[in-house]
Amino acid sequence: MSVRHALLGLLAQRSRHGYELRAAFEALVGGEQNWDVKPAQIYTTLDRLEEAQLVEPQAVEQSGGPEKRIYGITTAGQAELDYWLASPTQPEHQRDEFFLKLMLALVIEGAQPRKVIQIQRGALYQVLHAITLQRNRADPKTALAQILYLDKVVMHLEADLRWLDMIEARLDDVRRQPLPEPEARPRGRPRKVTE
């Protein structure tokens, strides 16, 4: 629920309206190309936070266009934010869609796992190229946080690419092994053992 907590954090910094929150979120992550949050998501998240009484509307700003509700964080919201800040974050490597794709390509007749690896590698390199250029354009005097964030992305992509090379080099070995099958467990109620 990181967007939810990001909004709480931005409101703990100071009260803002939805449009300002979206702009502040975008600035935080170094642009929408890194983490795109649509306005609708901001507003629905705000509604949910308000329902949960973690934020509250404090004022309405009206200058020409449609009215803007200015939100602030509540005491409960501050407590939720403190709890979130003090909790560890789960790394996101557990569910790898590409891994599933590759494993299935290995066992489905006619699928080409080597090609699957090549396509993935090409795509990762394209992203790595774009991120590298973006990182090098960022000015360390004013955008250090963004640079460190992009460095993280670069390092993860690098690791993924090395992993692809490793898999490719051992693809024939992997192929010779059967796909892991579920353990055969008896279904239903265990049979009565009669002696």
Added chain:
Amino acid sequence: MALIQTVDLTKVYGKGETAVMALDHVNLSVEAGEFVAVMGPSGCGKSTLLHLMGGLDRPTSGRVVLDGADLTKLDDTRLTEVRRRKIGFVFQFYNLIPVLNAVENAALPLTLDGRTPGDARVKAAQWLKLVGVDNRQANLPDQLSGGQQQRVAIARALVAEPTLILADEPTGNLDSRAGDEIARLLRQVADEWGRAVLMVTHDPRIAAYADRIVFLKDGRVVDETRLNAGTSQFAADIKEKVEAL
């Protein structure tokens, strides 16, 4: 029009049953101002390819055409001349001469080509300034950091105003920060100075600086990825590959 092009480039080491095909009909071209990375597992033929394209070795069959001239048809004297004037080399271990200072090292290709020492020094000093080691002109190689030595080596590669730069693992001996700086400099060599740059590397982060990556395996080009394409081109590339499945 490609600046350098290989046509069915093939290199076989040894004879008969022990023959090893290091390169197997490789077709590759690099444009002026383009930065291309060559990747692949060790022993895939990366270095052989670089040596043949640089005229450091001769192929078993096939051609290397640089600026319209077939390198494989040149005699040794002419080939040496082409190497000195049209190709700049950058190596993993810099290959600087230990007893010459930075400016003398950078001036070497001109000195060897018969230019006056004064003239050669002026040109070398200009390139040292462009690659960012202006303040190290009088230092010997062992008084420089690895990154600085590689910058001097890049100045040496550029001093004769060659059209092609060949770099063999240019960041292989550097830490990641210095490696990044050298990759950025090679990018500049292509972007600002319009040279064709061909770089062999095994480092994904360094390869990501290139415009295109060519993957070699067992002496053959097995894949090629264009990195600088816009998203629409990217999508088209992927679509093409998926359809080829």
